Amino acid sequence: xxxxxxxxxxxxxxxxxxxxxxxxxxxxxxxxxxxxxxxxxxxxxxxxxxxxxxxxxxxxxxxxxxxxxxxxxxxxxxxxxxxxxxxxxxxxxxxxxxxxxxxxxxxxxxxxxxxxxxxxxxxxxxxxxxxxxxx
Numbered sequence: 001x002x003x004x005x006x007x008x009x010x011x012x013x014x015x016x017x018x019x020x021x022x023x024x025x026x027x028x029x030x031x032x033x034x035x036x037x038x039x040x041x042x043x044x045x046x047x048x049x050x051x052x053x054x055x056x057x058x059x060x061x062x063x064x065x066x067x068x069x070x071x072x073x074x075x076x077x078x079x080x081x082x083x084x085x086x087x088x089x090x091x092x093x094x095x096x097x098x099x100x101x102x103x104x105x106x107x108x109x110x111x112x113x114x115x116x117x118x119x120x121x122x123x124x125x126x127x128x129x130x131x132x133x134x135x
Contacts, residue, residue: 013130013133013134014039015034015039015040015129015133016039016040016042016058016059017034017040017041017042017060017061017062017129018041018044018057018061018062018063019031019043019044019062019063020044020045020046020047020053020062020064020065020068020073020076021064021065021068021094022045022046026065026118027043027045030063030122031043033122033126034126034129037126042059046068046070047068047070047071047072047073047075047076050062051071051075054076054080054089059089060090061113061132061133062089062090062092063094063129064077064091064093065094065095066093066094066097066099067095073095077107077110077111077112080111081110086110087111089113090132090133091112092112092113092115092116092128092129092132093112093114093115093116094115094116094118094120095115095117095118096117096118099117113132113135114128114132
């Protein structure tokens with residue numbers, strides 16, 4: 001796909017994105033960037049709040065940090081899995097935690113849509129969000 005076609009594709013699609021991350025600097029930076037790309041962002045700065053939002057609203061894609069205090073991303077995934085709704089959501093695990101490739105692959109087998117490791121290139125993240133929403 002040419003650069004122009006990629007740009008056209010990204011401009012055509014406005015996504016409803018949920019960002020669950022305890023680092024407010026990261027959520028602010030992502031929200032600013034994604035809203036400039038005409039996406040709607042909802043932010044939860046802890047896992048419990050994020051899970052509540054997931055259950056109450058539809059999002060095209062969910063960016064989920066794994067390493068958060070108290071109720072982390074793993075707890076969110078476990079709750080969704082126990083309620084047979086994990087596969088109903090397009091979740092991209094977004095983490096800087098020390099996680100092995102095998103653990104990432106296991107999360108995908110469980111029903112997580114994909115993953116991206118911090119630090120990230122913001123344009124690569126944007127492309128992954130678009131691609132995931134289209135699945």
